[in-house]
Amino acid sequence: MGVSTVYRGLTRLRDLGFVAEILVPGASSAVYERAAPPHAHFRCTRCGSVLDVRYQLSDDVLQQVSEATGTRISDVSLTFHGTCHACSAP
Secondary structure (H helix, E strand, O other), X not given: OOHHHHHHHHHHHHHOOOEEEEOOOOOOOOEEEEOOOOOEEEEEOOOOOEEEEOOOXXXXXXXXXXXXXXXXXXXXXXXXXXXXXXXXXX
């Protein structure tokens, strides 16, 4: 199976809402994961691993940002960067 076939399949699954395409700043490519409740991500700056983080911005924060910028927020992508547990171990 060719790489383009895999990406077409992932794109179709994303469009149908079965998987989420995660664009993590600093990562060399997109990460795909099963569609899940809103959460953030953590990217290790040493090994490049991407981990899920249970975190969601409150509606109040989103409303404040919208009002301050005169925009309507439709989606949030939050990524933390640092060193993962394995890379931090002595």
